[in-house]
Amino acid sequence: MIRVESITIKEFRGIRDLTLDFNGKTFAVYGPNGTGKSGVVDALEFALTGNVSRLSGEGRGEVSLKQHGPHVDRRNDPDKARVMVKVSIPSLGKVVAIERSLKNPAAQVTPADSEVLEVLRQVEAHPEIVLSRRELIRYVLATPGKRAEEVQALLHLDQVGQVRVGLQKIANACEKQLGLLGTSVAQARENLLRALGITELGKEKVLASTNAQRASLSLPALTDLTETTSLKDGLATPSPAQPQRVPKAQALADIRGTREILAEICGNDTVERVIEVTADLSALIGDPAIAASVKREAFFTIGLEFIEVGACPFCDDLWDPNELKKRVQAKINHLKEVSQKRGAAEAKIAPLIAALRKVRAAINTMVGYASISTPPLAMKEAREYSGHCEIVIERLLTLMPLDETVTVLTTVPTIPPAIPNSIKELEQIVAALPEPTKQDAAREWLVVAQERLENWREAMRKNKAANEQAKMARQISDIYANSSDKVLARIYTNVEKEFSSFYGFINREDEDKFVAQLIPSLGKLGFDVDFYGRGFFPPGAYHSEGHQDSMGLCLYLALMKYLQGDNFTFAVLDDVLMSVDAGHRREVCALLKKEFAHTQFVMTTHDPIWLRHMRTEGIIRGQSAVQFRNWSIDQGPTRWDARDVWTEIEDYRKGSNMRAAASLLRHYLEYESAELCHRLHAPVEFHGDAQYQLGELLPPAIARMRELYRRAKKAGNSWNQKEIIEQLSARETGFAKLASDSNAEQWQINVAVHYNSWDNLAKEDFAPVVRAFRDLLGGFTCTECGEYLRVSPDRAPAEAIRCECGKTMINLREKSE
Amino acid sequence: MPEAIPMTTSFALKGTPDVPTQVFEKFLEALKEAGASPELVARLRKTLLEDKKFTERALKEAVLAEEPLP
Numbered sequence: 083m084i085r086v087e088s089i090t091i092k093e094f095r096g097i098r099d100l101t102l103d104f105n106g107k108t109f110a111v112y113g114p115n116g117t118g119k120s121g122v123v124d125a126l127e128f129a130l131t132g133n134v135s136r137l138s139g140e141g142r143g144e145v146s147l148k149q150h151g152p153h154v155d156r157r158n159d160p161d162k163a164r165v166m167v168k169v170s171i172p173s174l175g176k177v178v179a180i181e182r183s184l185k186n187p188a189a190q191v192t193p194a195d196s197e198v199l200e201v202l203r204q205v206e207a208h209p210e211i212v213l214s215r216r217e218l219i220r221y222v223l224a225t226p227g228k229r230a231e232e233v234q235a236l237l238h239l240d241q242v243g244q245v246r247v248g249l250q251k252i253a254n255a256c257e258k259q260l261g262l263l264g265t266s267v268a269q270a271r272e273n274l275l276r277a278l279g280i281t282e283l284g285k286e287k288v289l290a291s292t293n294a295q296r297a298s299l300s301l302p303a304l305t306d307l308t309e310t311t312s313l314k315d316g317l318a319t320p321s322p323a324q325p326q327r328v329p330k331a332q333a334l335a336d337i338r339g340t341r342e343i344l345a346e347i348c349g350n351d352t353v354e355r356v357i358e359v360t361a362d363l364s365a366l367i368g369d370p371a372i373a374a375s376v377k378r379e380a381f382f383t384i385g386l387e388f389i390e391v392g393a394c395p396f397c398d399d400l401w402d403p404n405e406l407k408k409r410v411q412a413k414i415n416h417l418k419e420v421s422q423k424r425g426a427a428e429a430k431i432a433p434l435i436a437a438l439r440k441v442r443a444a445i446n447t448m449v450g451y452a453s454i455s456t457p458p459l460a461m462k463e464a465r466e467y468s469g470h471c472e473i474v475i476e477r478l479l480t481l482m483p484l485d486e487t488v489t490v491l492t493t494v495p496t497i498p499p500a501i502p503n504s505i506k507e508l509e510q511i512v513a514a515l516p517e518p519t520k521q522d523a524a525r526e527w528l529v530v531a532q533e534r535l536e537n538w539r540e541a542m543r544k545n546k547a548a549n550e551q552a553k554m555a556r557q558i559s560d561i562y563a564n565s566s567d568k569v570l571a572r573i574y575t576n577v578e579k580e581f582s583s584f585y586g587f588i589n590r591e592d593e594d595k596f597v598a599q600l601i602p603s604l605g606k607l608g609f610d611v612d613f614y615g616r617g618f619f620p621p622g623a624y625h626s627e628g629h630q631d632s633m634g635l636c637l638y639l640a641l642m643k644y645l646q647g648d649n650f651t652f653a654v655l656d657d658v659l660m661s662v663d664a665g666h667r668r669e670v671c672a673l674l675k676k677e678f679a680h681t682q683f684v685m686t687t688h689d690p691i692w693l694r695h696m697r698t699e700g701i702i703r704g705q706s707a708v709q710f711r712n713w714s715i716d717q718g719p720t721r722w723d724a725r726d727v728w729t730e731i732e733d734y735r736k737g738s739n740m741r742a743a744a745s746l747l748r749h750y751l752e753y754e755s756a757e758l759c760h761r762l763h764a765p766v767e768f769h770g771d772a773q774y775q776l777g778e779l780l781p782p783a784i785a786r787m788r789e790l791y792r793r794a795k796k797a798g799n800s801w802n803q804k805e806i807i808e809q810l811s812a813r814e815t816g817f818a819k820l821a822s823d824s825n826a827e828q829w830q831i832n833v834a835v836h837y838n839s840w841d842n843l844a845k846e847d848f849a850p851v852v853r854a855f856r857d858l859l860g861g862f863t864c865t866e867c868g869e870y871l872r873v874s875p876d877r878a879p880a881e882a883i884r885c886e887c888g889k890t891m892i893n894l895r896e897k898s899e
Numbered sequence: 900m901p902e903a904i905p906m907t908t909s910f911a912l913k914g915t916p917d918v919p920t921q922v923f924e925k926f927l928e929a930l931k932e933a934g935a936s937p938e939l940v941a942r943l944r945k946t947l948l949e950d951k952k953f954t955e956r957a958l959k960e961a962v963l964a965e966e967p968l969p
Binding site for chain 1: 921922925926928947951953955958962963
């Protein structure tokens with residue numbers, strides 16, 4: 083995708099003003115703790131993604147990017163906190179400038195053509211290009227559920243998970259609906275049986291019962307009962323003028339049925355269930371935290387539904403939709419316990435809702451008879467009670483707020499006293515009706531039976547459709563789960579193979595047969611690793627912390643390789659591998675070189691040895707490193723940059739601050755001498771604590787340089803290369819003069835004497851000392867590229883002295899060799 | 900005048916395996932093999948792969964549309 087050419091950071095985190103030239107190459111940022119390395123990492127992440135993960139997300143408390151991103155002295159002026167990066171896009175052959183300020187994190191891009199913006203959007207969508215040790219270890223030591231989340235976030239599987247949950251919920255909702263429809267079917271069946279005067283719904287019994295009535299009307303008997311058969315087939319349709327009459331027998335049967343239904347709702351079963359549910363809900367209400375959580379859970383669940391664009395549906399603030407969804411989902415997950423309690427309460431309430439629906443239907447039937455009775459009966463209380471039942475049903479379905487639900491629950495088993503009285507009154511009116519003729523009774527029977535048969539058929543049809551819908555929704559959900567499991571299993575198999583190969587390579591001396599298992603199941607991701615052929619165990623069980631660190635890096639690299647393939651061209655590794663020992667770090671370098679030759683890494687470290695490994699293994703070359711020496715709140719990081727250091731020394735000297743000038747010169751020479759000894763393979767008296775003074779490093783470096791020139795001349799002589807010998811003699815003489823001028827070699831007698839004496843020099847006398855050392859260091863460099871010379875190969879007998887640019891190449895091998 | 904990058908949802912990298920797309924394609928293929936109606940498959944394809952909507956509401960419309968309860 084991209085390579086970073088340079089970065090300029092102003093008033094951002096602990097940095098005041100800093101420019102680093104990466105030149106699209108792997109780059110190291112080295113410095114002791116607290117010198118500003120992480121500021122560079124944060125600035126890179128901010129420039130490329132508009133965010134700093136260290137300052138956002140879970141567990142960051144009151145810390146925020148906008149408030150705490152600017153330098154502390156610019157905290158009220160976020161516009162001054164700016165990061166500019168230049169990135170090259172190899173696929174487009176373009177170099178692009180990106181600038182963001184903390185006041186307005188939207189990227190300002192130049193040039194901003196559509197192809198460039200598309201690439202930058204891709205980069206913005208992949209914050210995982212920055213990996214810190216904190217994040218790295220989460221892949222290894224996390225619980226299976228948490229690890230699955232981490233890996234899924236890296237692979238952008240949140241959408242996959244969201245669809246899975248959505249389809250499951252739809253299937254569950256469809257199945258839940260079946261319960262309610264089942265109740266309707268049962269109720270319609272009861273009404274039909276009552277109308278038919280039979281106790282079981284069978285074709286023969288229905289036909290026998292119906293044909294008996296039809297015979298009274300001289301209608302032909304029905305021979306079959308199909309889905310479209312009308313029980314009243316052939317019956318003359320009553321003229322519109324004919325008043326509707328109460329079917330006496332049916333009405334009396336329905337009145338008896340209504341009494342049974344009312345008795346049921348007042349019965350012990352209902353009362354006990356109401357008491358049980360009331361206690362459950364009261365417990366939820368009694369705990370204010372849980373009660374609030376129930377409300378919040380409902381709020382978040384509804385809110386999640388509305389997140390479709392880049393804004394919060396509640397406050398309209400701009401958000402990354404995925405980040406917002408992740409946050410809301412996390413809150414919902416935290417409320418799972420509450421969800422379960424709510425689900426349990428809803429399950430207990432469901433039969434009460436079904437019973438109330440039966441009551442309401444029965445009362446409505448009574449009201450219907452009353453309206454056509456003679457004289458008409460108002461049944462006002464019954465109408466009101468029916469309305470009340472509807473309100474209670476709605477409240478129980480909604481459940482929230484809980485206190486209102488508890489209040490209406492108490493009314494469920496209670497029937498207003500006026501209801502039985504009005505039913506009794508209706509019964510008396512119906513009973514007083516003259517007995518219909520046999521033909522009239524048969525006609526009424528057939529009309530009511532047909533009406534109820536149609537109601538039952540309709541309820542059955544709805545129930546059948548709902549069943550099919552639920553079956554389909556469940557099948558879709560299952561197919562999705564199965565498909566995603568298969569795809570993910572394939573991905574994990576690939577990642578597992580790459581991971582094992584990477585880790586086995588790093589540890590090939592004793593774990594070359596290493597294998598690992600990524601085991602996905604039900605949204606979790608198990609991770610077991612082989613321990614020397616003794617079996618598979620979690621990484622934290624037997625492997626050392628250092629091994630776990632390298633496992634984290636390998637898993638990250640395997641995932642990134644799978645995810646981005648050839649587009650994995652840039653990553654920031656922030657202080658990773660600090661627990662990995664020197665030998666294995668060397669192998670990590672080899673792995674990066676072998677498997678990720680086309681990826682530009684920006685790596686931070688506080689360990690100078692790790693920095694040297696990166697150099698000697700060829701991960702970083704030439705100027706591709708910055709070394710911070712200290713940090714101050716006013717200046718930000720100060721780097722070991724030759725130009726800056728000599729200027730600073732000169733400034734101190736001119737200001738007669740000889741103590742500061744001498745101190746800085748000594749520290750810089752110590753730092754550079756260590757690098758020279760390393761590059762030239764100079765023999766230095768070993769110190770277990772790796773602490774060396776200037777007098778213990780610079781003289782061996784000078785002596786080694788001289789020895790190398792001698793060896794080079796000897797080698798030139800063996801090859802009869804007179805011209806080269808002359809050049810080497812000139813170099814040797816020149817270098818000897820530089821060494822002599824600095825007087826540095828005398829320090830081997832007393833390593834502290836010269837440094838202490840510098841303090842006492844007048845500024846005019848210190849100037850030649852500074853010049854002498856500056857020139858001496860120049861004597862170790864290539865005249866073309868300015869880099870220090872080094873002995874090659876790194877860990878074998880010296881064969882040549884060379885530089886990074888290739889201009890300097892001095893042979894050390896004699897012809898006889 | 901430099902241009903600001905608008906806020907975006909995550910998306911696949913060109914030429915690299917996009918895991919959600921792989922999963923959705925595999926799902927739609929399996930759904931078709933299981934005998935799902937072409938209309939249902941088309942609706943889900945539009946929701947998941949074209950509109951890239953993953954909310955329960957959007958999925959419900961895709962799964963239950965044209966098969967509402969009578």
